[in-house]
């Protein structure tokens with residue numbers, strides 16, 4: 057099987073979610089460091105426009121968004137399942153909650169304290185990315201609210217650990233753990249392990265230390281151009297196909313555009329190769345990277361005829 061390649065940068069909390077999953081599963085992978093702002097010249101040929109971090113590449117298959125990355129990891133590497141039988145639904149639902157609710161509260165807490173130290177190019181990039189002005193003074197003002205929201209939401213996770221279970225859903229770590237770890241890691245890493253509201257959540261503090269011990273698996277560095285060459289030399293796997301009962305009525309081979317519904321709303325165009333409740337994939341050809349299949353989760357993505 058082709059190597060796992062992760063396009064990421066060290067300070068990305070969503071990338072940490074995937075690096076930790078690699079650690080839990082004991083995987084070996086290649087690391088391509090990408091810029092934390094646009095432009096991302098070696099990434100765009102692979103994704104066709106998707107700009108978020110991280111992106112996983114396996115040969116000529118490109119996985120955009122941690123939701124679909126996690127599904128693919130479980131599909132290809134069965135041991136230490138992130139979505140074990142009987143817990144898959146709850147793990148994925150908690151992960152979506154962590155991504156959409158916890159993460160933004162954590163961003164409010166962290167950015168409220170460090171925004172004024174960030175370079176203008178970063179602020180400009182994140183304004184375009186989010187569609188909202190990245191205003192350090194406004195972020196500072198709303199920090200107490202963000203802190204309280206993070207406290208309220210993380211208290212659910214703290215309560216789950218109250219019966220002394222080691223992980224959120226029981227004896228083994230799952231997707232729920234790596235997803236909640238993402239914002240917790242962000243606060244601990246950028247501020248401190250005792251930064252409010254973490255100081256009021258002792259069980260989560262112990263759990264985070266337990267999670268850190270999984271490490272990141274084994275990785276070696278790869279350059280962006282070398283990753284493009286790997287894609288060009290590979291052929292995409294056979295896609296899962298289009299569900300004939302899909303409510304959208306879209307058919308295999310249709311020209312479509314796939315766009316995130318929240319941030320970084322850049323459409324990726326291609327021919328529909330997979331469509332079901334969990335995944336959208338499009339086939340596209342790039343001058344530098346050759347024939348590719350680009351995979352997205354269904355939740356949180358808009359797919360339209362293009």
Ligand SMILES: N[C@@H](CCC(=O)N[C@@H](CS)C(=O)NCC(=O)O)C(=O)O
Pocket residue numbers: 068069070071091092093094107108109110120121122123155185319320
């Ligand atoms: N839903 C996406 C969210 C990814 C995301 O927002 N990542 C942040 C970094 S942690 C990002 O892309 N920031 C802008 C950038 O890196 O260019 C996922 O689960 O992968």
